[in-house]
Amino acid sequence: MRNAPYYPDLNSVDADLDLIAEIRRLRDEKRALILAHFYQEPVVQDLADFVGDSLQLAQEAQKAKADVILFCGVHFMAETAKILNPDSTVVLPDLNAGCSLADRCHAEIFREWLNDYPDHVVITYINCSAAVKAISDIICTSSNAVRVVNSVPSDKRIVFAPDRHLGRWIAGQTGREMALYPGFCIVHEQFTTRRIAALKAKYPEAKLIVHPECDASVTAMADFTGSTAGMLKFVTGNQAKAFLIGTETGILHQMRKLRPDAELIPIPVDSGCSYSLCPYMKLNTLEKIYLALRDLKPEIVMDEALRQKALKPLKRMLSLN
Numbered sequence: 001m002r003n004a005p006y007y008p009d010l011n012s013v014d015a016d017l018d019l020i021a022e023i024r025r026l027r028d029e030k031r032a033l034i035l036a037h038f039y040q041e042p043v044v045q046d047l048a049d050f051v052g053d054s055l056q057l058a059q060e061a062q063k064a065k066a067d068v069i070l071f072c073g074v075h076f077m078a079e080t081a082k083i084l085n086p087d088s089t090v091v092l093p094d095l096n097a098g099c100s101l102a103d104r105c106h107a108e109i110f111r112e113w114l115n116d117y118p119d120h121v122v123i124t125y126i127n128c129s130a131a132v133k134a135i136s137d138i139i140c141t142s143s144n145a146v147r148v149v150n151s152v153p154s155d156k157r158i159v160f161a162p163d164r165h166l167g168r169w170i171a172g173q174t175g176r177e178m179a180l181y182p183g184f185c186i187v188h189e190q191f192t193t194r195r196i197a198a199l200k201a202k203y204p205e206a207k208l209i210v211h212p213e214c215d216a217s218v219t220a221m222a223d224f225t226g227s228t229a230g231m232l233k234f235v236t237g238n239q240a241k242a243f244l245i246g247t248e249t250g251i252l253h254q255m256r257k258l259r260p261d262a263e264l265i266p267i268p269v270d271s272g273c274s275y276s277l278c279p280y281m282k283l284n285t286l287e288k289i290y291l292a293l294r295d296l297k298p299e300i301v302m303d304e305a306l307r308q309k310a311l312k313p314l315k316r317m318l319s320l321n
């Protein structure tokens with residue numbers, strides 16, 4: 001079963017409505033759980049019952065007993081919640097909230113690519129569709145990728161998909177050679193060493209922290225490379241007074257709460273001052289969140305046989321944590 005095209009009727013939202021109050025009211029009425037990724041707008045993060053990185057959100061989804069899960073993130077995250085909670089109604093405010101990694105790794109092409117790597121263990125980043133998960137051996141996130149790779153016996157060969165940068169970074173951390181699928185994130189690929197060098201000259205004391213989806217030349221300069229939750233932990237625990245942040249700027253909202261004393265400097269992605277925004281994550285507006293809760297649409301629907309297949313490698317990952 002596939003999700004039918006659906007676009008929320010934004011004109012049906014009364015202009016005078018207090019959207020935040022209405023969303024809270026509907027959440028209680030429908031016994032809904034609101035999950036949000038760190039890349040959501042601050043107002044969305046503050047509305048959520050739980051805010052986290054991909055791993056924490058998958059774990060939270062695993063524990064969920066809610067009738068409704070409203071996922072303020074991107075499609076593969078909501079799909080993961082559905083795989084783990086088949087009896088809950090899982091809604092994503094905008095079905096167009098994709099991910100450049102997931103959308104450019106079609107299951108058919110991936111299957112063909114895997115033909116060149118028989119007898120390899122297939123480790124797939126959670127940023128992929130349910131159909132790709134279904135043909136993988138084990139899933140990982142940027143938080144637990146090192147642990148997942150280390151769980152594979154050393155005599156086994158590994159393929160890693162779909163993010164080549166994350167794969168290359170994990171290969172460096174674990175010393176394991178891996179065949180890498182050539183995917184990339186359109187957001188993290190925009191960080192350049194030129195722009196970072198200019199910022200380092202301006203803020204010599206600042207620590208550079210980046211996400212492993214960045215290019216090797218960028219991670220090579222970093223004081224810390226890790227998932228969004230890892231970056232948050234680093235900023236909280238480090239004595240430095242300034243940090244250069246190499247990921248989507250949504251993360252700054254939680255960082256500011258935890259380190260109000262520190263200067264948090266997002267790395268610009270062009271010669272002006274445009275910061276790194278994930279166009280998919282930012283599709284979840286308050287209006288669409290309200291409509292999703294009001295109408296319980298668009299709902300994530302999934303064929304049960306596919307769900308069962310995708311569940312296996314996900315469970316394997318979750319059992320390692």
Ligand code: 13P
Binds near residue numbers: 141142143211227229
């Ligand atoms: P995290 O694993 O840090 O949540 O990252 C997910 C993601 O999409 C990064 O672009």
Ligand code: SF4
Binds near residue numbers: 098100102185187248
């Ligand atoms: Fe996908 Fe990149 Fe957006 Fe993360 S930031 S959801 S990897 S497009």
